[in-house]
């Protein structure tokens with residue numbers, strides 16, 4: 001049980017690290033708050049909440065993985081390396097894809113309610 005709770009502490013430390021060091025993670029957290037506030041304001045349906053929750057999760061998870069890939073890349077390749085650059089660009093591209101997906105879903109749900 002102690003080990004299980006310790007795992008949570010490590011996970012929360014990771015979230016804290018991402019939040020305090022990554023501007024993008026803070027921006028996505030702010031976007032999460034806005035999406036939840038809009039969902040409450042417009043009384044969206046349970047299935048619309050599922051889509052919003054999925055968007056929030058996929059964007060935040062990808063941002064967290066992007067952060068850890070960046071750290072790992074800097075560790076493995078501290079100097080300039082074309083491949084290191086590609087790795088970081090691809091990882092950032094993954095975040096962009098999820099963000100575009102979230103904006104499209106939010107548009108489909110919220111624009112008709114305006």
Ligand SMILES: Nc1ncnc2c1ncn2[C@@H]1O[C@H](COP(=O)(O)OP(=O)(O)OP(=O)(O)O)[C@@H](O)[C@H]1O
Nearest residue numbers: 022070077078079080081082084085086088089092
């Ligand atoms: N070691 C490297 N070798 C080659 N290009 C790199 C390297 N590190 C970074 N780059 C290039 O610079 C871009 C920005 O890298 P950087 O590490 O600053 O990431 P970031 O997205 O600005 O994240 P953060 O601000 O959190 O560090 C990368 O996407 C990549 O194109």
